Amino acid sequence: GAVVSQHPSWVICKSGTSVKIECRSLDFQATTMFWYRQFPKQSLMLMATSNEGSKATYEQGVEKDKFLINHASLTLSTLTVTSAHPEDSSFYICSVPQGSGELFFGEGSRLTVL
Amino acid sequence: DQQVKQNSPSLSVQEGRISILNCDYTNSMFDYFLWYKKYPAEGPTFLISISSIKDKNEDGRFTVFLNKSAKHLSLHIVPSQPGDSAVYFCAASRLNTGNQFYFGTGTSLTVIP
Numbered sequence: 001g002a003v004v005s006q007h008p009s010w011v012i013c014k015s016g017t018s019v020k021i022e023c024r025s026l027d028f029q030a031t032t033m034f035w036y037r038q039f040p041k042q043s044l045m046l047m048a049t050s051n052e053g054s055k056a057t058y059e060q061g062v063e064k065d066k067f068l069i070n071h072a073s074l075t076l077s078t079l080t081v082t083s084a085h086p087e088d089s090s091f092y093i094c095s096v097p098q099g100s101g102e103l104f105f106g107e108g109s110r111l112t113v114l
Numbered sequence: 115d116q117q118v119k120q121n122s123p124s125l126s127v128q129e130g131r132i133s134i135l136n137c138d139y140t141n142s143m144f145d146y147f148l149w150y151k152k153y154p155a156e157g158p159t160f161l162i163s164i165s166s167i168k169d170k171n172e173d174g175r176f177t178v179f180l181n182k183s184a185k186h187l188s189l190h191i192v193p194s195q196p197g198d199s200a201v202y203f204c205a206a207s208r209l210n211t212g213n214q215f216y217f218g219t220g221t222s223l224t225v226i227p
Binding site (some may be wrong): 004006034038044046091093101103104105106107108110 | 133148150155157158159160186203205215216217
């Protein structure tokens with residue numbers, strides 16, 4: 001069964017609205033979660049590292065005021081795309097690392113901004 | 115700067131033959147490598163891993179080879195099956211950096227029945 005769950009799997013919104021994507025670790029507690037973005041035919045780009053109980057760490061070039069990350073509990077991290085624009089349309093994926101070094105990925109969330 | 119590269123964006127192989135997917139990396143500090151498989155509109159799923167203390171790891175039809183001196187790894191799928199058609203990503207990490215993985219750009223494998 002799934003180890004990491006994302007919701008929603010697909011969301012369509014109007015330009016200027018905010019969208020929240022949830023990432024849940026189902027089988028184990030996660031002090032760290034990763035958020036990625038994938039454009040068509042491109043690699044997964046690490047956006048930020050979500051840290052439970054503290055601020056997220058953003059990769060260079062990622063606007064932290066636009067992509068708000070909240071890691072409120074050991075099983076839930078949320079990514080909020082604020083004031084979304086069509087160029088934010090993408091496939092957003094979270095992952096949860098295990099102690100073995102393996103990463104478990106969520107199913108991904110496809111965002112389409114009209 | 116792309117630290118992990120997959121130079122072949124696509125690969126087509128006949129069913130039953132071997133598929134070989136290649137991956138190169140530039141950071142000699144990487145010590146843990148993984149291969150992921152991804153279907154359209156889904157998140158990647160873990161396939162196989164290898165740590166830098168090994169040069170080969172095998173799991174069923176999937177074998178990963180690591181050449182540290184060449185900073186190169188490859189994934190062999192034998193025999194290839196139509197259900198293997200997907201995008202394959204290699205990823206590399208330094209395990210003491212909190213599991214931050216660097217991904218290649220992916221290779222789209224098509225297995226022809």
